[in-house]
Amino acid sequence: MVIGIKGKWIIAHDGEKPRLLRDGVVIVEGKKITHVGKTYNGKVDKWIDAKTHVVSPGFIATHIHGASAPKDKSFIDDVGARHFYMSSLGENLTALGKSIKPEDFHVFAKYSMAELLKSGCTTMVEIGMVGTLGPETTVKYIDEMGMRAVEGCNIEDGSWTRNQKANLYTEWLGIEHGMKLLDEAEKFVKKYDGAADGRIIAAMYPSTVDKVSAELQKAVREKANQLKCPVSIHAAQWVVEFQNMIRMYAKTPIEFLHETGLLGPDLIIGHGWAIAGHPLLAYPPEGEGDLKLLAESGATVSHDPLVFVKRGNKMHSHSQYLEAGVNLGIGCDTSPQDMLNEMRMASYTSKLADWSCFSGSAAEIHSSATLGGARAIGRKDLGRITPGATADIAIINMETLNNVPCRDPVKALVNSATREDVTHVMVDGKLVIENGELLVIDEAKLVSQVQKTTQAIWDRIPENHYLGQHSDVVSPQSYEPWDPDQ
Ligand SMILES: [Zn+2]
Numbered sequence: 276m277v278i279g280i281k282g283k284w285i286i287a288h289d290g291e292k293p294r295l296l297r298d299g300v301v302i303v304e305g306k307k308i309t310h311v312g313k314t315y316n317g318k319v320d321k322w323i324d325a326k327t328h329v330v331s332p333g334f335i336a337t338h339i340h341g342a343s344a345p346k347d348k349s350f351i352d353d354v355g356a357r358h359f360y361m362s363s364l365g366e367n368l369t370a371l372g373k374s375i376k377p378e379d380f381h382v383f384a385k386y387s388m389a390e391l392l393k394s395g396c397t398t399m400v401e402i403g404m405v406g407t408l409g410p411e412t413t414v415k416y417i418d419e420m421g422m423r424a425v426e427g428c429n430i431e432d433g434s435w436t437r438n439q440k441a442n443l444y445t446e447w448l449g450i451e452h453g454m455k456l457l458d459e460a461e462k463f464v465k466k467y468d469g470a471a472d473g474r475i476i477a478a479m480y481p482s483t484v485d486k487v488s489a490e491l492q493k494a495v496r497e498k499a500n501q502l503k504c505p506v507s508i509h510a511a512q513w514v515v516e517f518q519n520m521i522r523m524y525a526k527t528p529i530e531f532l533h534e535t536g537l538l539g540p541d542l543i544i545g546h547g548w549a550i551a552g553h554p555l556l557a558y559p560p561e562g563e564g565d566l567k568l569l570a571e572s573g574a575t576v577s578h579d580p581l582v583f584v585k586r587g588n589k590m591h592s593h594s595q596y597l598e599a600g601v602n603l604g605i606g607c608d609t610s611p612q613d614m615l616n617e618m619r620m621a622s623y624t625s626k627l628a629d630w631s632c633f634s635g636s637a638a639e640i641h642s643s644a645t646l647g648g649a650r651a652i653g654r655k656d657l658g659r660i661t662p663g664a665t666a667d668i669a670i671i672n673m674e675t676l677n678n679v680p681c682r683d684p685v686k687a688l689v690n691s692a693t694r695e696d697v698t699h700v701m702v703d704g705k706l707v708i709e710n711g712e713l714l715v716i717d718e719a720k721l722v723s724q725v726q727k728t729t730q731a732i733w734d735r736i737p738e739n740h741y742l743g744q745h746s747d748v749v750s751p752q753s754y755e756p757w758d759p760d761q
Contacts, residue, residue, distance in 0.1 A: 309662055335649060361587060362513040386724075393708065418472070464479065489535045551565050670701075
């Protein structure tokens, strides 16, 4: 099957960098892009007429929690734990998480992929589905939804616990506990890498820098070198973690990853904002500090701005990391799982952090969401539209109420486009969205399932909150409910 796309703009790649091709064509044969140019005279089975659209590489989300993020929506907004520096890790999210029944994860997983595809996202680095749904079901769902996904098993030998009201610390479970999980993670990589017709990229997921001991981090490093698979860990993600790392090791999270050797070009760090020198931490860097360690290692930081914006916080800054030589990807972490929205947040938070209009430019952000993500997972064939690349493509209409007048489609993508403007999404040369319609799942049915499932979760919160609080106490309604007849 040969598919041709005629686009008003193509965000193409000239072999060195992204370039804008006006009134061009992209030809896809099987899974590959075979031609990018002004015209094409060969045989084409199906034309996609994108005459008012931009044709972009599909976005690569470098941090996703597909099974659990949907529950955050309308729940974590406007709330947080003051004593945890406004994070809801260890607080609201724990009660919400415990209120989910195993069957709920199935609905959420499919919904997350539907949300992401609709925002032009073609690849996700997803953490959590394997642990909640099991490997077989996870791979089956990804296969059905037509996405490309990096998946792996959780590895840790510590757990967060607390004494007193807010003294959260790591309780160590013993290295044997971690080594057993590492064995399972290795089995997953060996069995599932390349599954779903090559769309599964198997990885290893040591959970968080403060729940994986130095010994276990070294063992993960050794195994990753053998298996040659990507690794992702949560690190530098909240104030309590940063402070606990200083207390435990007298090292920042990034310094500790450097010391254990886990920091390397195959490592993706979610979220990586809590580094020495960040204004919220009052911890000055030594020399060039964490940014230099990150840059020299070739590791990727997944910039996932929305979840932190909700807490009044931001990375300092997208542009400063890039300038220091750090590879950045963009991810979601919370709901809505919308790459266009995260790209916008990444741009705006960078400008705010630097007090500068030059910071977080559309080109920087678009490149992080495509080429940065591809580099993060070691795939030179993704994140670009060029002959020989794999055909993961998003087509977005620029002549919509959101986007007119459009002069520069990259700026419009970052500053004004929404999911409603995404008309076609192709993964591995196959259309999963056509004319705005998801071809892989019944959207209306999915929406109704998600609403019902999540209502039941909210109703179970009092049983699982550490103070027995109801969902409307934990996360109050914006306006007090009112019944005029009462
Ligand atoms: Zn996360």
